[in-house]
Amino acid sequence: MSEVVPNLVSVVIPVRNRSRWLPDAVQSALNQSHSPVEILLCDDGSTDGTEKLVADLAARWPEQICALHLPPRGPGPAREAGRQAARGEFIQYLDSDDLLLPDKFSLQIAALRQHPECAIAYGMTRLVDEQNNILVSPFKWTGRELPQLFPGLLVDRWWCTHTPLYRRTLCDQIGPWSDLRYSQDWEYDARAGALNVQLAFVDQPVSHHRYHSGVRQTQHGKWLVPSDQVRFFTALFRAAQASGVTADAPEMKHFGRWVFAAARQVARRGDIAAAKTLLALAEECTDHSSRELQIYRRLSRVVGWRMTAIVSEWYKRTVSRGVGPDTLRQSWANHSHHQP
Known part of the structure; x- marks a missing residue:
């Protein structure tokens, strides 16, 4: 330098x-x-x-x-x-x-x-x-x-x-x-x-x-291949841990839900190794206390990771909620929602 x-x-x-x-x-x-x-x-x-x-x-x-x-x-x-x-x-x-x-x-x-x-x-x-x-x-x-x-x-x-x-x-x-x-x-x-x-x-x-018609990195939320999603989410989580953010923080709970959503998405695409890693990370975000994640893991052992992801995504869409502090809308995903 x-x-x-x-x-x-x-x-x-x-x-x-x-x-x-x-x-x-x-x-x-x-x-x-x-x-x-x-x-x-x-x-x-x-x-x-x-x-x-x-x-x-x-x-x-x-x-x-x-x-x-x-x-x-x-x-x-x-x-x-x-x-x-x-x-x-x-x-x-x-x-x-x-x-x-x-x-x-x-x-x-x-x-x-x-x-x-x-x-x-x-x-x-x-x-x-x-x-x-x-x-x-x-x-x-x-x-x-x-x-x-x-x-x-x-x-x-x-x-x-x-x-x-x-x-x-x-x-x-x-x-x-x-x-x-x-x-x-x-x-x-x-x-x-x-x-x-x-x-x-x-x-x-x-x-x-x-904000223009050309390509930007942040115009949509499906921006990473599964292997890079694992790298990105893991790095973000470890950095948050190092800064002192705990599992009971609302932001960490939100992040855990986001990682869980990513785990389901990559499972649907057939990348089971990435899905398993992301699910384990989501469990770590919640300090292994989430009953929903426990049920998801058990079900995946019975019917398979891809089918479990498909059923779970269908259920999530069926009971979808509006944008709020417990949903996954980020400001970069839709510039009209620039406040959480």
Whole structure:
């Protein structure tokens, strides 16, 4: 890693085959009222001309933009390459289709200076459309002042990748980004949460999350292959445990139901090994006290895992309840439900 430059903000932007929005994202980082700022453009093996745009942007602003041309490995490894190259005291992650508001760094650095015990500063994020019309403000839970990432992370990834600003020292503690294809940012936040990091809140809008017709990772809930679901849910649970969340916490109970739903879904798809692992994890979430899970396990031994999942899913649909604190609707799954 490079020698740290005091007061410098390093903006890490991974991109792959997405040239339409990238100039706007870069400009939002260049337009910050705070300086100095450096931008690491991490091209993840683009093949549609985005790689040339990345090179052109770096040539236009050579003092501020560094282009990294990488083999295609996914957004996590691309961000990690940027993190390794970053020289700043502060780290900002930004996806190539989102926007930072001009005073973001000034506000959040001031909050971190005022609260040296905090390692992350965050503020309000707005959901906007392709024309930057505001759809939801604040988006997700970014209008709430929360002292730590957990237990809320068990219910939702309650901010966006661009919402927080990190001290570089914390990013070094968190370690490298995961190669999970989806939700690697949630897993990254969970490792920060496991450290019981204190958060500094800025009660002002700091970023825009763009809702558009292109592909985003968080547009639906069926985002992980079974093996990655096992990795993701296990990592989130272990991080919550490390942070001190107990089985009787409402958020842990919610998470246990979510993992149980995932176990049923992968069983229906025929991945019995993943289903067994996820059911065991759901049981651990409830401290092995759930009668429903005990009945499910016994039934699976009699009629098989796939048939048990089919019957259970049919029953769940039959007695389905509206959205509430004991259901599984996450804010990222439907932006109109941005409060739990």
